[in-house]
Structures are given as C-alpha cells and as structure tokens.
Amino acid sequence: MAFEAKSHVWDGTATIRLRGELAAKSAGQLNRVIAEVSAQPLTRLVLLMDQLTYLSSAGLRSLVFAHQRLGRGVEIVVVGARPEVAETIRLTGFDRSVVMQEPV
Amino acid sequence: MIPSTATTIGRQVAALVRDLAARAGLDRTRAYRLRLAADEIATNAVTHGGADVVHLCGGVDEDRVWVVLEDGAPFFDPRSHDPSAVLATDPEDRTPGGLGLFLVHSGVDELLYDRVDDRNRTTLVIHRDSSAPEGPSGLSAPEGTPGLSVPRGTMEPGAGGHGGAGG
Numbered sequence: 518m519a520f521e522a523k524s525h526v527w528d529g530t531a532t533i534r535l536r537g538e539l540a541a542k543s544a545g546q547l548n549r550v551i552a553e554v555s556a557q558p559l560t561r562l563v564l565l566m567d568q569l570t571y572l573s574s575a576g577l578r579s580l581v582f583a584h585q586r587l588g589r590g591v592e593i594v595v596v597g598a599r600p601e602v603a604e605t606i607r608l609t610g611f612d613r614s615v616v617m618q619e620p621v
Numbered sequence: 622m623i624p625s626t627a628t629t630i631g632r633q634v635a636a637l638v639r640d641l642a643a644r645a646g647l648d649r650t651r652a653y654r655l656r657l658a659a660d661e662i663a664t665n666a667v668t669h670g671g672a673d674v675v676h677l678c679g680g681v682d683e684d685r686v687w688v689v690l691e692d693g694a695p696f697f698d699p700r701s702h703d704p705s706a707v708l709a710t711d712p713e714d715r716t717p718g719g720l721g722l723f724l725v726h727s728g729v730d731e732l733l734y735d736r737v738d739d740r741n742r743t744t745l746v747i748h749r750d751s752s753a754p755e756g757p758s759g760l761s762a763p764e765g766t767p768g769l770s771v772p773r774g775t776m777e778p779g780a781g782g783h784g785g786a787g788g
Contacts, residue, residue, distance in 0.1 A: 540631050541664045571635075571653075573660055574721035584713040601653040608727055609720055614712035 522550045529560040536568040539576035547579045555586045562587060567597030567620050572605050580611055594618055622676035622691065627667045630675055634659045637688065641679045645686045645749050654728035655747045659688045661721035662699065662743050670694025670741075685730075687746045697741050698734045699725055 520543035521536040531554035597620035625633045642652035666672040672692035679688040707719030731746035
C-alpha cells in the first residue's frame with residue numbers, strides 16, 4: 518500500500534497522519550515531512566498511526582531522526598498504533614522515548 | 622525462486638508471506654512478524670550488502686512455515702550479530718542500524734544461515750503451533766512444497782534457537 522504523511526502545525530504542535538506502509542522506500546518521505554515541520558518552533562510532535570498498517574526498521578529510524586531533529590525538549594506522541602505496529606515500537610524500546618496513546 | 626530488486630522486494634515479500642500465512646493458517650501477528658523479518662533481511666542485503674537481486678521462496682509443512690532469501694552480497698551471517706546491543710542505547714541517541722536485525726531475531730522461531738556458492742542463504746522459520754518448542758533439535762530440512770524451492774542444509778542442529786528473544 519502506498520504511504521502518505523500529511524501534516525499540519527498549530528500552536529506549537531505538529532501533527533502528522535501516517536497512512537499505509539512505512540518501510541525502506543517510504544521512510545525518506547516521512548523524514549522530509551518531519552524536517553519540514555521542525556522548521557517551526559515546536560513543543561510536541563503527534564504521529565497519528567491508526568491507518569499505518571506496517572512499520573519496519575526504516576520507519577523506526579524515522580523516529581530516531583525525529584528525536585535528533587527536534588531535540589529532547591519536544592515530546593513525541595504516537596496515537597492509535599495498531600497492535601502489530603505498537604508491538605514493533607515496544608519491542609525495540611521506542612516506547613521509552615515516545616508517549617504511546619490510544620486514539621481519542 | 623522469485624527474483625526481486627530493490628524496487629519490488631518489499632511488495633514481493635509481502636505477497637509471498639501473505640500466501641504462506643493463508644495456507645498455513647498463521648495468525649495475523651505471526652504472519653506480520655515473518656513478513657517483517659523477511660523484509661529486514663532483504664532490505665539489508667540490498668541497502669547494506671549492495672545486492673542487485675534477492676531471490677525468495679517459501680513453503681509450508683506440517684509444523685513450520687519458512688521463507689528462504691538468497692543474495693549475492695558479501696558474506697553476512699545474521700546470527701553472528703548481537704541484536705540486543707542496539708536496545709542498550711537510548712532511542713534518542715541511537716545510530717542507524719541494528720534495529721532490523723533485532724526484529725529478525727525476535728520475530729521468528731528459527732533463524733538459519735548458509736553460505737552457498739558465494740551467496741547468502743537465510744532461512745526464517747515460524748512454527749505453526751506457537752506452543753512448539755523453540756529451536757531445532759535434530760530437525761530435518763522442511764520437505765518441499767510443489768513448485769517451491771526447498772532449503773538444503775540450512776537446518777543444521779544448533780543453528781536456530783534465536784527466536785522469541787525479547788518477544
């Protein structure tokens with residue numbers, strides 16, 4: 518499935534909605550969106566993952582990229598990750614560096 | 622075997638595992654882990670090993686579902702790398718690399734490797750019965766499924782047993 522990452526920024530919070538499969542071919546696309554939103558002063562990055570159906574290590578590296586680009590002062594929140602995607606995040610310890618939330 | 626290039630490998634791994642999972646009745650979670658592990662091995666061969674093509678095949682027998690990947694990249698035995706090292710680093714401070722191998726090790730019940738004719742042959746095995754003991758104990762190679770290649774000599778005793786670590 519094709520990958521999409523749509524973003525908007527409001528009041529210091531950048532929200533990126535991820536859709537499809539985040540893997541080696543699509544991670545660069547997400548990194549570009551992260552770089553774009555990080556040009557503005559942010560306090561929080563919200564990643565909406567309810568429509569993300571696949572996450573490989575290349576996608577996890579986008580989380581590393583986000584941390585390094587935004588710095589430690591910016592909270593990263595993952596919302597609505599599907600069970601398999603959430604398992605990958607937890608298994609690799611990224612739940613220590615991001616806040617995992619159920620969909621609102 | 623199915624030849625895949627960098628542009629098609631992800632899609633072809635997904636299609637192969639989807640077919641194997643349907644035939645074996647694998648649940649969604651374990652099918653996902655097998656796909657992820659195969660995708661990581663293939664992506665690693667292409668992006669880090671410089672392989673132009675990765676050959677794929679797979680099969681199902683009474684107890685196991687397996688995927689075999691072959692590539693012409695330089696020698697790389699995924700069993701010889703300690704994937705847990707990457708987890709010791711805070712996520713914010715990680716350097717790229719290592720995560721994919723961790724997902725391979727943790728996602729499958731058996732991880733097997735052979736160097737055959739200057740090619741890397743990696744075999745990923747999921748037990749159909751999740752309560753089956755992990756790791757081979759005098760296992761024989763999976764018997765062939767019509768139309769699918771069979772990994773030969775990939776089931777040497779003691780070669781597996783990496784599965785389940787951390788997951």
